[in-house]
Amino acid sequence: MDNVKLIISLLVASFAIIIPTAISGDPDILTDFIAPPNATVDGSFFTFTGFGFLANGTQLPADKFKVVKATMAEFPALNGQSVSYATLLFPNGTTNPPHTHPRAAELLFVVDGELQVGFVDTAGKLYTQTLQVGDMFVFPKGLVHFQYNAGTSYAIALSAFGSASAGTVSLPGTLFATGIDNAVLAKSFKTDVGVIQKLKAGLAVKP
Missing domain, CATH: 2.60.120.10 (Jelly Rolls)
Structure with missing residues (x-):
């Protein structure tokens, strides 16, 4: 039984090494702050x-x-x-x-x-x-x-x-102002292409 536990522990450890950990936030830094190259750093920075x-x-x-x-x-x-x-x-x-x-x-x-x-x-x-x-x-x-x-x-x-x-990530902009195919959107929202075209027209950037 102890051998089984040992094998399981080794497998878990090996997967932790092999599988990369996802980072969903800002990474820690190893300095007090990060200044742009050749920048003058004073209180105004x-x-x-x-x-x-x-x-x-x-x-x-x-x-x-x-x-x-x-x-x-x-x-x-x-x-x-x-x-x-x-x-x-x-x-x-x-x-x-x-x-x-x-x-x-x-x-x-x-x-x-x-x-x-x-x-x-x-x-x-x-x-x-x-x-x-x-x-x-x-x-x-x-x-x-x-x-x-x-x-x-x-x-x-x-x-x-x-x-x-x-x-x-703005939902209206992401869905209707990025070029997603009208047919895909129409099927996704259970409507017709005409409605999708009106939504896209309403969100188009005005010159």
């Missing part, structure tokens, strides 16, 4: 000023949802730090359409107005909530979620991510 419009009275978008990101792309000091931010701006009646973040959970904090939010788990269950100023809501990593300003006033939220580059 670790400072992001892209959210200044929240305090300086800059005109906010009046009719369209807008997101202002502070990810590794906009703020290089975040490289290797496994964290990033976004400011979400919602004129009344606008939505952040269903989407996912494949590399991070999202922690949303409402700083102004009111938002309806929700996500769908892998069992197909929908979880929704109406958030007021000061409320927080977490969207688990990789799950489809949305936010909607159904109120009559402006809404602003801050989102924190557990990745320097959480990534965003």
Whole structure:
């Protein structure tokens, strides 16, 4: 019996060596921070000023949802730090359409107005909530979620991510603005090609 246990243990160990482990988050770094080659590193390198419009009275978008990101792309000091931010701006009646973040959970904090939010788990269950100023809501990593300003006033939220580059996969854009064959989409959504063409036309980038 002991020999059987030993053999099983060896097999498990060998599979752990042979089969690569999937990494679903940011890798750890072996330095305090990562600076671009030949960059001058001082306090300004670790400072992001892209959210200044929240305090300086800059005109906010009046009719369209807008997101202002502070990810590794906009703020290089975040490289290797496994964290990033976004400011979400919602004129009344606008939505952040269903989407996912494949590399991070999202922690949303409402700083102004009111938002309806929700996500769908892998069992197909929908979880929704109406958030007021000061409320927080977490969207688990990789799950489809949305936010909607159904109120009559402006809404602003801050989102924190557990990745320097959480990534965003917009469902409307991914499905209807990337060239997937109309017939495939029509069969998938149990509709006809004409409906799919209308959806694609509505999501086409305006010149």
